[in-house]
Amino acid sequence: MTTFYQLLFSGFALGCVYALVALGFTVIYRSSQVINFAQGSLLALGAYMVSWFAIDKSLPFGLAVLAAIGVCVLVGVVFQRLVLRWVAGQPVFVIVMITIGLSIVIDASVSAKFGANPRLLGDPWSSSAVHPGGVTLIWAKIWTIVTVFGVLLGFFLFDRYSRYGLAMRATAADEEAAMAVGVPTRRVFALAWGVAGAVATVGGFFLATFPNQLDPSISAVALLAFPAIILGGLDSPAGAVVGGVTIGLVEELTKGYQPAHASWLGTNFYVIAPYVVMILVLMVKPYGLFGRAPVERI
Amino acid sequence: MSATPVLETDGLTLFFNSVAAFSDVSLSVDEGEIFAVIGPNGAGKTSLFNVISRVYRPARGTIRYLGADLLRLRRAQIAGAGIARTFQNLGLFGNLSVLENVLIGRHHLMRSGTLRGGLYLGFAQLEERSHRAAAMEALEFVGIAGVAHRPVHILPYGIQKRVELARALAMQPRLLLLDEPVAGMSTAERGEITTLIRRMHERGYSIVLVEHDMGMVMQVAQRVLVLDFGRVIALGTPGEVQRDPRVIKAYLGAQLEEEAAV
Numbered sequence: 361m362t363t364f365y366q367l368l369f370s371g372f373a374l375g376c377v378y379a380l381v382a383l384g385f386t387v388i389y390r391s392s393q394v395i396n397f398a399q400g401s402l403l404a405l406g407a408y409m410v411s412w413f414a415i416d417k418s419l420p421f422g423l424a425v426l427a428a429i430g431v432c433v434l435v436g437v438v439f440q441r442l443v444l445r446w447v448a449g450q451p452v453f454v455i456v457m458i459t460i461g462l463s464i465v466i467d468a469s470v471s472a473k474f475g476a477n478p479r480l481l482g483d484p485w486s487s488s489a490v491h492p493g494g495v496t497l498i499w500a501k502i503w504t505i506v507t508v509f510g511v512l513l514g515f516f517l518f519d520r521y522s523r524y525g526l527a528m529r530a531t532a533a534d535e536e537a538a539m540a541v542g543v544p545t546r547r548v549f550a551l552a553w554g555v556a557g558a559v560a561t562v563g564g565f566f567l568a569t570f571p572n573q574l575d576p577s578i579s580a581v582a583l584l585a586f587p588a589i590i591l592g593g594l595d596s597p598a599g600a601v602v603g604g605v606t607i608g609l610v611e612e613l614t615k616g617y618q619p620a621h622a623s624w625l626g627t628n629f630y631v632i633a634p635y636v637v638m639i640l641v642l643m644v645k646p647y648g649l650f651g652r653a654p655v656e657r658i
Numbered sequence: 659m660s661a662t663p664v665l666e667t668d669g670l671t672l673f674f675n676s677v678a679a680f681s682d683v684s685l686s687v688d689e690g691e692i693f694a695v696i697g698p699n700g701a702g703k704t705s706l707f708n709v710i711s712r713v714y715r716p717a718r719g720t721i722r723y724l725g726a727d728l729l730r731l732r733r734a735q736i737a738g739a740g741i742a743r744t745f746q747n748l749g750l751f752g753n754l755s756v757l758e759n760v761l762i763g764r765h766h767l768m769r770s771g772t773l774r775g776g777l778y779l780g781f782a783q784l785e786e787r788s789h790r791a792a793a794m795e796a797l798e799f800v801g802i803a804g805v806a807h808r809p810v811h812i813l814p815y816g817i818q819k820r821v822e823l824a825r826a827l828a829m830q831p832r833l834l835l836l837d838e839p840v841a842g843m844s845t846a847e848r849g850e851i852t853t854l855i856r857r858m859h860e861r862g863y864s865i866v867l868v869e870h871d872m873g874m875v876m877q878v879a880q881r882v883l884v885l886d887f888g889r890v891i892a893l894g895t896p897g898e899v900q901r902d903p904r905v906i907k908a909y910l911g912a913q914l915e916e917e918a919a920v
């Protein structure tokens with residue numbers, strides 16, 4: 361039973377990170393029907409910025425995180441205002457290619473500055489842990505869960521009750537009508553990119569905490585969050601969270617139990633398991649658990 | 659009348675790929691007037707609204723709003739300037755509630771910035787309350803306050819049309835552009851909307867009304883402009899326009915074509 365709780369804990373913590381990454385995708389997709397292929401790179405940039413501010417600039421860790429969030433929000437907003445703004449109305453394919461371009465630029469800049477070797481994150485937790493009832497709870501993961509909950513709560517309150525949250529949801533539903541009723545849609549799109557940058561940073565540095573490390577491969581986590589967003593439904597922030605947590609749990613539980621109980625599935629099956637779950641869900645609900653089928657207008 | 663017209667266009671012309679949607683449209687809407695624009699399908703009525711809301715750029719001509727050049731404004735500034743519109747095919751936010759749909763029309767009136775509005779504290783909260791009250795009042799005016807918290811996409815078409823009217827009113831406009839507000843409605847509903855538009859007139863709004871329901875137009879409008887294939891063929895009081903041989907011919911022509919098509 362201890363093993364089960366252990367796996368539940370680590371799976372939940374991992375799922376929280378996936379939820380944030382998935383939320384980043386969802387916010388952009390909802391506003392412009394574009395899958396942002398730069399989300400993983402933004403996340404890597406965020407994590408490296410935390411490390412840079414905390415270690416090279418010796419800022420206290422909390423401040424380093426805030427400064428890194430600032431950098432990523434800025435990158436997102438500037439990219440939207442300087443680049444995407446001019447291709448508004450182009451086919452989605454074009455915009456997707458441009459996000460791939462951004463991803464290449466960020467990845468190249470990060471490697472040029474920090475190299476390919478693992479780097480210290482500069483977090484205050486390293487491998488410290490508490491052990492209630494024989495279960496090892498790593499502090500970094502406890503903080504992951506607590507912080508991600510805080511961020512998600514903040515996002516949902518903003519989305520649901522604030523003036524700009526309402527403007528974001530309206531713009532997502534019908535951009536033309538939103539403009540006609542006076543919503544500054546350009547600002548709304550910039551805001552979506554800002555939110556994507558902020559959640560990417562928080563997800564990124566938690567992903568680089570013990571037992572993981574910070575190296576350029578961290579940007580690949582975006583691919584792991586993919587089953588989460590498909591599972592939840594591309595345009596649903598709530599779905600992103602449920603999808604993310606589910607995928608995290610599936611991955612850790614498979615990693616823990618499958619080698620002993622279903623070894624015939626081969627080694628590293630936990631890498632594939634999330635995709636298996638994704639395909640099974642899509643067979644039953646093609647638009648994801650929370651996604652809405654497109655409404656045809658007559 | 660010597661007062662500045664609310665809306666004035668002169669020689670307004672719009673092309674879609676070298677085909678004119680309308681040409682040389684000159685009109686002037688007085689303060690507090692209900693000004694109807696009628697004409698057969700494809701005459702260019704909705705396109706005219708789209709030019710006034712800055713969705714399309716006219717090839718020629720001028721638009722003055724309260725005496726100032728409207729073409730200097732961007733599309734997102736039109737609402738703030740005091741022009742609200744409703745859409746022929748509905749422009750609602752389907753998964754938002756009725757109240758939210760109306761509240762969003764007040765975005766341009768809200769003061770607290772992204773951050774304060776985002777944090778939803780103190781001042782922002784007070785402000786929020788007054789905007790909610792105004793949105794509810796608009797819903798009451800159009801008679802659907804009871805469904806304020808329902809998602810808009812589950813409601814019947816006639817109710818959705820009213821949500822659009824409420825949203826336009828909540829925007830605190832001076833000029834309303836209504837594109838076929840009774841299209842697809844039952845006779846009883848038409849009567850109710852006609853009454854509503856009369857009450858809006860009493861409240862002093864200036865209204866440009868596009869409508870195919872002649873009975874309604876003749877009841878509420880002070881003046882009527884008739885478009886046919888993008889050209890103005892008549893302008894006058896409802897009585898004058900009804901007797902105009904060119905108008906009769908345009909409508910009869912459209913009717914004959916329809917019969918031939920059957």
Ligand SMILES: Nc1ncnc2c1ncn2[C@@H]1O[C@H](COP(=O)(O)OP(=O)(O)OP(=O)(O)O)[C@@H](O)[C@H]1O
Nearest residue numbers: 674678679697698699700701702703704705706746
């Ligand atoms: N975006 C567009 N691109 C090309 N042509 C257009 C566009 N919008 C409208 N048109 C054309 O312009 C003409 C006028 O259309 P418009 O929608 O303004 O007519 P309308 O008077 O509103 O008709 P209805 O009574 O059917 O609503 C039509 O021939 C239409 O096909």
Ligand SMILES: [Mg+2]
Nearest residue numbers: 703704705746
């Ligand atoms: Mg029309």
